[in-house]
Amino acid sequence: MFDAPVAPVQKALDAEPTREPRAYDALVREIGEDGAREVRDVFWSETCARLQLFRTLSLGQHAGKIAREAHSLKSAAGTFGYVRLATLALLLEKTAEMLREVEFHDLLDRMDAAYAAARAQEPQA
Secondary structure, three states: OOOOOHHHHHHHHHHOOOOOHHHHHHHHHHHHHHHHHHHHHHHHHHHHHHHHHHHHOOHHHHHHHHHHHHHHHHHHHHHOOOHHHHHHHHHHHHHOOOOOHHHHHHHHHHHHHHHHHHHHHOOOO
């Protein structure tokens, strides 16, 4: 599935910014600084757990669950403006039924890297 035509898609995904800072500012305006910080802390915890869960699931047996978890991750990452992570989660959501194991694990590695990059760019409060 990730053969030659995917190279341009890969470059486009890698070009996605790691974080859109105005997304968090919008959340602060909606629910306040304390609420936004609390929700973001839950996001980090749940995302870490979700990324670990993906590693324990067999793609052949759990493609539907993987797609649902990826959908949830995409939505949450988008809320906080973690563009690259949201984009990769969308890709997993849409392709879970078609991926081979090696592609699945490659995508998980890229999602782990996007998560780490997002954490590294996160402003410290």
